[in-house]
Amino acid sequence: MSALEHAITASFAAREPERPALSPLRALGRRQLSGVEVFAQSVATTAPAASMVILPLTMLTHETMLAGVLTILAATIVVSLIAFCVSQFTRRFSSSGGLYSFAVKGSGPRGALTVGAAMLCKYCASGAMTLYFGGQAVRTVLHELGVPTGGILGIAAVHGVIAAAMLGCLLRGVRFAATAILVVEVCSLLFITALLVFPSSGPVEIEPSGAPNGLMIVALGAMFSLAGFESATFFAPEAKRPLVNVTRTVLLTPIICGALFTFAAWAVWSGRGGVLVDAYQHGTSTGIDAWLVVALNLGLSFSWLASAMASSNAASRLLYTMGVENVVTRRVARVHRVFRTPHVALWIVVGLVVGLGSLLAIAAGIPIFDNFRFLDDVRLLARAAVIVGYAVASVAAVAFLRRIGELTTPVVCAGVLACASGTAILANLLFTVGVQQNITLLVMLGLLGASGLAWRAVLHHRRPRSLDAVGVFDSAESHDVLPGAVTYGENSRGAVALVKSPASESR
């Protein structure tokens, strides 16, 4: 009789422990999302439909057509490397903290808190930006339809309606939210793809910017368009077969979105995107049918609003995880009794996103403000934050696998390459900001860099126990294990958990 057979036979007689091991994240609606819904969350965050318009436009203004297409391909490969590092975590455990939780397992609370602050910044900033763009597109559509939406009142009304719809969907339950995101995203992709294959009537007229580093701008644009592929990791505890579905999503999202961007770039290069570019740039003024402008803006607004929704959703799960760990107040870890969504965290995040998005929109409407700088600052902050997150996560993947003794050569190579490219991009970004002498942004980036250390110091004084709790994940419950085949002990949080058996410790 084999040891396995013994264990199985014995399991029918074994008693369940008096204090069973439970997952700290069991309050969420677990095991609900299907593979497609998880995938939708990630794809929507990257807003591919919108990028399919913006990226070719960037290529046109910088006159880098063939090189641009190749650059997009290269950017896809770099992001895929980062995705490969992230997938090392998603294969092994699921957590609602995404990159933040991954960083804990590799680089401890200090690095993790920096990543946590960076990811909160990233998701709130990109949520606000996409909401702003989405709001603008909605207002364009309304304008074409003859509904007046000018002035602060118009902005407030449009944003208010969007915020209410978003919050409603997100609160209603993770499945409902994911389905809503999926539907909106598919609609926008269909719109944009249809417009792209539309043959152009005339040559595309666009003023070249004449900037010297056009290729660099296209490369960065492509890379940051792909950022957000990791947003599915925040939903692992709520997904069915999370270790398979989330890993698949993380690996596939950059590839599929990269392919879509390459397709869009090719379409514009081969002269098919003229209608699209004209409609986006000049609206109805160049004699394009109004319905086309409306359709394009509808597609774009769908894409952006789905992204804003997905970003808010991800940020809420991150905040929730921090609440569970008591790193921020425990109040944000409250979960709605019926819908199983972290409603307090969602209210806070959607409030922040809509507040910041409306601020951007209002600033854009008032000429005194140097509004373009304001929007650029938010965009750069989001970019710096996401790069910090990716670089730390890549290194953390190597450290984590080394700790658990499962390190392989491909992971080391990917980790080193991803971290190197991350650092290079970050250096380039800081250099650009330094040259511009943008003091506000430099201060903001400095604060972001120091946030991990400061946060850890505060927690060390105020709530030393919370530092031990950092790194909660959807750990195995007594219900998941074969009775009698595991040893129970206490983990660093003082909860009942599965531990190494003394017999196997002595080996």
Place this chain on the structure above:
Amino acid sequence: MALRTARTHELGGHEPRAVQKALALLEAVARLGSGATAKEIAHATSTPPATAYRLLNILVADGFLVRIDDLSGFALGRRTRELAGAAPSTEVDYSQVIDTVRGRTRFGVYLATYAGDRIRLLDRDPDHELTGETALTTHVHASAIGKLLLANRADGNSLADLRKFTSHTIVDLADLAIELSRIRATDVATERDEIKMGRSAVAVPVRDDTGGVSGCIAVIGRTGRLDPEDPELLDLLRSSASQITLCG
């Protein structure tokens, strides 16, 4: 062991060896115990590490294995039960039967299996501490549980070293042979101060589908309080044992 491979075909039909490897990995985890690391498992099954890590991750994703709290090691998951040929529905839930016995006697009640001609306790009484479990499982001549095993597996067991635990331990092979034939005749094994002074025990056989002895229910208590020949207790044990079928 009969295996249902319906689940494992997901590993990829083009890689039939992956199924074998996956089962070998499960077996290794069962052998190494809770918390065995991926490296140890790969070494124990002579699998290339990268292959082992990949398969282990798949097994975790499907619930056949779980990762322990620090993520460095593995333990068997509940789904491994699905691999067992014996469907759980035909197996009586032992714990219920044993719990009934426990409710009706104030001594420690244990369920042991004789699978592989070794003694393993399947169900230990949570309210009674059992000291010297290793001695109980290794020195089969000195306990009721052990003697019941010997009585039913007399052929293959050569007993060279009959260790004397107390003055009551049977250390003479001839005396032991008489004791074993008595056990075979009565279908009950008893023990008085044989492995430990002050401990008495009685064991009745539990059988498998073919009627062979595959384990036992044993009651262990203080000498003087527990009467191993108490007819009422024996009736209770016999009727309970008849409700259990243990696969050998």
